[in-house]
Amino acid sequence: MQIDGHHTLTYVVARFAGISHYDAEKMAYSAQYVDEATNDKPIYFDNGAMFDRIVSAHKMLDYRNTQELANHLVWIPFHFLPGNQGIPSDIESDGPFIHRLICKPDSHVARDMLRMVATHWDKPFAAHLMGIAMHVYADTFAHQGFAGVIHDYNRVSELDSSSSSALEGIKDKLLSQGVSRSSPLGHGAALSFPDRPYATWTYLNGEGTPVERDNTAIYLDAANAMCKVLQCWKDADSLMNIDAQPGLSSNQYSMIEQALREIDDDDGDARHSKWIQRLQDGRFGFDPIDLPFNKDGNESWKELARGPSWIQDDNVVYHYTPAFLQSDWKQFHDALKTYRLEVIRDVLPRYGICVA
Template identity: 35%
Template sequence: MNIDFHYGVVYIAARVAGMPAGDALTVAHACQYVDDATTAGILRFKGGETFERFATAHKLFDYATTEDDQNRLVWTPFHFLPAAEGETLHEKAVCRPDSAVAREVVRRAILHRDTETGLHRLGVTLHTYVDTWAHQGFAGIESPWNRVHLLEAQDCTRKGWFAKLKLASEHLIEHIEEDILTVALPVGHGAALHYPDQPWAKWHYIDGRNEFIQRHNLPEFVQAAEMACRAVRGYLEGRQDFENQPGMPDDVTEVLTDLLNTNRHEDDNERLRHICRVLKAGGIPGLKESIPEYVPKGPGSWKYLATGLKFGDDTGDKPVWTEAFEKSDYRLFHDAVKQHRFVTTQEILPTHGLRIA
């Protein structure tokens, strides 16, 4: 999923669930920031203080050349949560929508609700949770399950398919074969391009087991929004049985379904801007409000507000550590990331028979 869902739709789901606007914004920002926190390693302050960060994403196509061990610590716990179903490691590593593992990850976030990182942890968790619908059938490790052949989408010619591919990377030639692309992008849904993340897409392909896979994203994305709303209600009530909480009202579901289906701009940031316009105009039943612009990096970003650093690679003078850093969204997000990754890879997955980190 892209920013239109992780930031816009998750914000709407949180507000519909009854979360105050300020808290819903923190949750939605953390949810989207999982896709933008690409700087790992130690943040060093001028006075000698240090703070450890984990990247929750790689830059575009970096995962094609990153070691599998590192992929397992990034793509698996945050974007392609294993369902732990099947017999072999590769079968267990495949992501499935709303799996038992996914629900356990949400329950752990609800248990964490009364801590200082509670909202940020919920945002990180919701990113992982809703991605199980979009990324189903793929794995966050190098796996034959990620192979894609004869990829086609409704109303999309082969020429148009390659045009999208060319836009996705200037390094790939227009007439590359699917087999080469599959080898070049062995992790996640890279070989399936952006189709898994487009809310309206109808598409199909042959997977690595030579099975025909047909996907219609719209009902899957609507269900993801519904369950995100239930997860937020569970968080607010301290109820781990979040799946039994009320979801979105029917009128909200109807409007959101139409919005996801008709908001088809190729640029996901444009899709987010349209969602924001609809929300501001009162187009979502029960809501009429503005969502602040999301700033991923540079001035105005969580990192900049916490450290004064303007660049993602920490270029510039070392920041001065203050007590304000400890209260910053940037620090709280990264600590929530560390908590989420540990719980997912070291506690939940091993109890489901999967050790990958």
């Protein structure tokens, strides 16, 4: 998913689940910020304090995408959560390791990841951690059929879509073929098709199996499943009994479906702007709301947390205040580090999956 899915769709679903604007906004910002946290340099303060952080995304042209360790630390836990072939943890899988890494929607692994998140609902970063989990959980639907490593399984051929013109289709196929040959990481060879909510498309995967995708249906399934998870969060159900929750009402489902089908710009930022306008117009059944996503600038989480910087002893430093410890930016990174550690150390090993 792109910013329209991870930010605005997450917010709408959270509100539909009965969560307050205050928490829903934190969840939505965190869900999108997973795609923006690309810097792992430590933060230095003028009093000698430091804060370390990790990355949860690499830009597609980042050299780190060629490093297997970097992919294990970023793409696998945050964007292509392994589906373990749909097999639960108490049944041993005998399939090839790459098959176990392939992302599957609402997998047993994803459910265990959500239960891990539920153990932290009493933490100051609980809403931020749930936002991160919503990013990962949504991507198990959008990124299904691909793995977060460079592997021939991710190769794509005969890419086609009724959502593209003939000329665009030719360009897409040429670009897809180039990515397939050079670096088949995640859904890179499928270009942005998995991230377009309105698109229908087909392709042959790296094993020559034909795949048909209706993204609107997939995104609606994701939205309904996310709603159930967030209803568990609202009810403080630490067992994450997702299947006992009602999910979206028929009216809520229809409003999301209408937005997914009608907002059909290729550019994710353009789609995001139209979702923002619908929120401002009150078209989702709750009070009109302005929901900007400020990645940078004075209103961004990082600037609100850190303030202005200057050079001191050859380091970029910030003025330390005790408020930093309660800032959204710091709590997001606390949640990010907690999530990665426990998914890699605890969740995946239950399935015999060892990464990083």
